[in-house]
Amino acid sequence: MEPRKESEKRPSDPPDLTANHDSFTLAIFPVSRYLGDAALQQAVVELADRGRSDIKPADARALLPFHPLGQEVLKEKPDMDVYCLLSVYGNLVRTHVVVANGVARTNPPPEGYVCDSCHARGWLKKEFQESKLDGANIPVWLCPDCSKLKPEERDVRF
Numbered sequence: 001m002e003p004r005k006e007s008e009k010r011p012s013d014p015p016d017l018t019a020n021h022d023s024f025t026l027a028i029f030p031v032s033r034y035l036g037d038a039a040l041q042q043a044v045v046e047l048a049d050r051g052r053s054d055i056k057p058a059d060a061r062a063l064l065p066f067h068p069l070g071q072e073v074l075k076e077k078p079d080m081d082v083y084c085l086l087s088v089y090g091n092l093v094r095t096h097v098v099v100a101n102g103v104a105r106t107n108p109p110p111e112g113y114v115c116d117s118c119h120a121r122g123w124l125k126k127e128f129q130e131s132k133l134d135g136a137n138i139p140v141w142l143c144p145d146c147s148k149l150k151p152e153e154r155d156v157r158f
């Protein structure tokens with residue numbers, strides 16, 4: 001019988017966001033601050049422009065001058081509205097997270113879930129497209145009946 005390694009699973013360890021290079025958090029910003037800071041958006045554009053599948057943990061340094069929030073701040077605040085800048089397989093992904101009453105929801109769907117075009121309810125198809133704001137890939141909610149990715153015709157919320 002093989003002895004089990006004690007170190008295989010240590011749930012008390014804090015998550016090491018740089019350990020898994022497939023997916024890691026670059027920075028977290030309050031949405032209002034992010035949208036109000038053109039220099040910050042420009043820094044993200046420069047990251048996104050570096051080319052596909054090439055965002056590395058060290059690139060988080062480029063965002064440090066803009067004072068990103070720590071993960072612990074997210075846990076302490078009962079209500080927050082933030083953008084998480086992630087690298088997923090080397091691509092820059094900007095994810096909108098809303099924390100209300102201590103419960104975090106990632107990329108909340110548009111209010112009412114009603115399609116602007118055909119007024120279908122309950123549509124929950126999530127797609128990714130490139131943000132015109134900062135070049136990040138952003139998740140958007142689309143109606144499965146009439147959705148094609150037409151960013152110029154849609155009110156993109158994220």
Ligand SMILES: [Zn+2]
Pocket residue numbers: 115116117118119120143144145146147
């Ligand atoms: Zn529709």
